[in-house]
Amino acid sequence: MSPKISARLAALGIQLLADGRDYRLFAREGCVAFAHGDSPGSAGLMTDNGLAFLVWRGGQPFLAAKGSEVPAAAEQVDALRRFSEDLKEALTSVQ
Numbered sequence: 001m002s003p004k005i006s007a008r009l010a011a012l013g014i015q016l017l018a019d020g021r022d023y024r025l026f027a028r029e030g031c032v033a034f035a036h037g038d039s040p041g042s043a044g045l046m047t048d049n050g051l052a053f054l055v056w057r058g059g060q061p062f063l064a065a066k067g068s069e070v071p072a073a074a075e076q077v078d079a080l081r082r083f084s085e086d087l088k089e090a091l092t093s094v095q
Contacts, residue, residue, distance in 0.1 A: 005038075008090040014083075031083035038091045043084045045076060054080050 001016070001024070009016065009026070017032070018025040024035045032051060033043040044051040045063055047070075052063035054072060061072035 005090060009087075012086045012090055014087055014090060026087055028083050028086075029079060031080055033084065033087055035087070035091060040084070040087045040091055043080050043087070045080060 001019070006016075012028070014026050014028045016024060017027050022036060026033050026035060026040070027046075030046050031043050032046060034041045042053060044053045046052075047063060047065055047068075049065040049068045052065035052068075052070075054077060055062050055064045055069070061077050062069050063072045063076065
């Protein structure tokens with residue numbers, strides 16, 4: 001990862017938790033996402049039941065994790081949206 005990308009991530013409060021051969025794991029305030037190269041995947045939220053992803057059912061947001069699904073609060077939806085947008089911008093901005 002370039003120093004410019006590292007600086008952008010740090011400025012956004014996003015931490016690199018793991019840097020593997022093909023994938024990286026990023027986090028901020030309970031939100032996490034894997035990235036393959038400079039392409040971030042879906043973001044999720046760490047919960048008591050593990051990593052939960054935002055899903056929509058009947059127009060309502062839910063956090064779905066292995067074996068559980070709970071309604072998502074507006075703050076959780078907003079946090080995931082902001083994290084995803086910030087991570088994507090940090091990884092894909094022209095270097």
